[in-house]
Amino acid sequence: MTRPMRPPFRTLLALVLGICALAAGPALAQSSPPRIVIGPGVIEPMPIAVPTFIDEGGAGDYARQITRVVISDLEGTGFFRTIGEDAHISRITSFDGGIAFEDWKAINAQVLVTGAVSVAGDRITVKFRAYDVFNGQTLEGAALQFAGTTQGWRRMAHKVADVVYSKITGEGGYFDSRVVFVSESGPKNARAKRLAVMDYDGANVQYLTDSSAIVLAPRFSPTGDRILYTSYETGFPRITLMDVGSLRRRTLEEQPGTMTFAPRFSPDGQTVVFSLERGGNTDIYALSLNGGGLRQLTNAPSIETAPSFSPDGSKIVFESDRTGVPQIYVMPASGGEGTRISGGEGRYGTPVWSPRGDYIAFTKQNAGRFHIGVMRTDGSEERLLTASFLDEGPTWAPNGRVLMFTRETAGAGGQTSLWSVDITGRNLKQIPTDGPASDPAWSPLLP
Amino acid sequence: MSLAAKSLLLVAALALAACNNPDRYGAGGAGGTGGAGGAGGGINTTGLGDPNNPTSIAYFNQRVGDRVLFAVDQSTLSPEARQILTAQAQWLNQNPGYAAIIEGHADEQGTREYNLALGARRAAAVQNFLISQGVSASRMRTISYGKERPIEVCSSEACYQKNRRAVTVLSAGAGV
Structure with a gap:
């Protein structure tokens, strides 16, 4: 089966273009009327999947909470829409296991973020990968591991989201602030x-x-x-x-x-x-x-x-x-x-x-x-x-x-x-x- | 001053005194004469006294008038303001045992930073006028609260005009 070639991150392209257009500067300038909230239809949010990070030992509730913060960060930008877990076809059961990309394509996820969390004493390790679902590759530089004390778990979640946001938009991150x-x-x-x-x-x-x-x-x-x-x-x-x-x-x-x-x-x-x-x-x-x-x-x-x-x-x-x-x-x-x-x-x-x-x-x-x-x-x-x-x-x-x-x-x-x-x-x-x-x-x- | 002018002044002063809330900065707020735990001196406590006693703070606040009002964005003293400040100066000259902190305030239209600067300009306008009337500069100090301490809380000109003010706050003591 062949799929028509599909530009990766079509919506993203629109987003980047939107920002480029802004940087290039429209000629409207001085007399432009006050802009309040423009409806969400202006940019179609990119559908992504962020299945709950895997507990690789002792992580307890951290895996679920970290996943929630990653999703909240990304959705909070208005540029992403996460596809609910009840719509997922595949389950991610092993961080390093193979990924059935067809299953993620089928639900139209353009990016898949997988992660795993382990806790030993007051130390926590969070690792993640972000994939381009349509070409089945890891986004360059978007496979990282963070380690520190459990107190810093939210910061690690923010760092995961910062990398994903940054790789996809080409802009710097801002969640870990x-x-x-x-x-x-x-x-x-x-x-x-x-x-x-x-x-x-x-x-x-x-x-x-x-x-x-x-x-x-x-x-x-x-x-x-x-x-x-x-x-x-x-x-x-x-x-x-x-x-x-x-x-x-x-x-x-x-x-x-x-x-x-x-x-x-x-x-x-x-x-x-x-x-x-x-x-x-x-x-x-x-x-x-x-x-x-x-x-x-x-x-x-x-x-x-x-x-x-x-x-x-x-x-x-x-x-x-x-x-x-x-x-x-x-x-x-x-x-x-x-x-x-x-x-x-x-x-x-x-x-x-x-x-x-x-x-x-x-x-x-x-x-x-x-x-x-x-x-x-x-x-x-x-x-x-x-x-x-x-x-x-x-x-x-x-x-x-x-x-x-x-x-x-x-x-x-x-x-x-x-x-x-x-x-x-x-x-x-x-x-x-x-x-x-x-x-x-x-x-x-x-x- | 004619009797008519005096009565006018009295009426104006009483009207102003009506909106004078002595606890205007609330419990725990930074007092005009020294915040809690501040290094700038302790809290100066002075009895208000009897408004019928012409040497009391109460008399100054209510009969002389402790505040003047300003137009939007302005620090120019109106003729009414000059009249009140002339009376303030006379009183201060007759009662050398008091020092004054002149508080400048702005209404909520305007940014926090600009309003701080504007309040300072208003307080300085009052201080300069009092100096020109013979009050020693060493008895006075200015402070701006910008838009931090309105006395009226509605968001219309009726309240704004009372908030654009400079208030002369007395305390016992020959200097500040």
Whole structure:
């Protein structure tokens, strides 16, 4: 029997083309209307099969839970649809045994992911293979083994999913990452806030501070081991540096009569760029963490804030209201006046340079609505990805293809929550958190 | 000041005082004069006193008026604001035993970072006006809460206009 030659990953091709088309840049640009959620029909999710990983000894519930997380990661992208196990014809009973590819073709699975888990004491080993069902081959580089402590089982599941996602889309993975955010409680006029970190999907929440002082806008260091944030712990807003492992923290730049906020790391983790307010005027400064002192980067009577480095460290994108309305500017990392890049109607803020260097994400406020958007680093090809009463503060996934942000509902009972959206505007969804949450910041991909 | 202007001021002050909630930052919130466990000094406790006693904090808050309001995105002082601040300065000059922290606030329209900077601008506008009226800079300090501490919680201009404010918070002591 011969089958007509079938291009492997037909749907995938569409997906990759979709992203390529995006990268090449449609000519729509400036005047494009706000895009909210585009229906799932735009990209047909690729059917895949992920049978429950095999228990190769002592794995107990881990095999089932790891499989569940792999499926959740992949389906959560909107690019994959897993075919339920009740529809499977073959069972995978041995990790290294032969595979009846015809059985997987028959249910139209384009990719098959098999895995096995073994546990000895507190050590766990997870191995997996991802196959191209139609040519019966392992996807190149998609046959790996992870070993560590059982405590890290979710991370291993994320790593499996990252490899599969990455091999199929050609994009970097982002599932094995953490998000630091502000956990909120209490009424709108007396909100209590504390720092917390979680897996990118909302699991494994840990609290880093209590709620005795307001904390705002945490940011991970490029290696994920430190966090910068703004805290009112001293009674006044001050940028604070925390070591994630020990939770030890210290206040940076305590100049009397000033306020410091909106900190971010440089790509090499050696410098903090932030806003310093003195006498009502806010400018951008850089502070070397190696004792190199403080440098003033902007010097204007207007508000200059929300600085973010380009991934090569050569430029800084920031927000300024020097024209009377907040807009986005780019300046050399050494400082200067900067060149305005935002040009549309409304107010622009919180620009963040993509880790891939290709886009700048921002918050836009126009006609009583807030949007998360992206633009090229020269301001062209602006596209709004969301629209709501209040969306703000985008943060990039490590692969530069997904954004997470804060959404707040209106009114006395208004609450914050965390949402994510692809840079195409697709796959808008809420991240599950125990309670109200704001100001997410994505870590780099974990090692 | 004419009697009419004085009565107007009083009415305005009383109206403002009505929305003054002394526990506005809630239990456990970072107080304006020192967060829990903070290194910036302990919590300063001062009795509000009797609003009929012209040297009391209660009198300042309710009769003089402890806050001024701003237009959207602005830190310019309106004529009404100048009137209240002139009275604040007079009171501060007559009562040198008090220090003040001037809190700047913004409404929820705007990003967190921008609103922090805007609140600071508003607090500084008030501080500069008070200095111009003879109040010593050493008695005052500013802080911005951005949009973190609204006093009114609805999402319409009726609430926003009360949230775009700078509040002069007194404590006993000659300096801050």
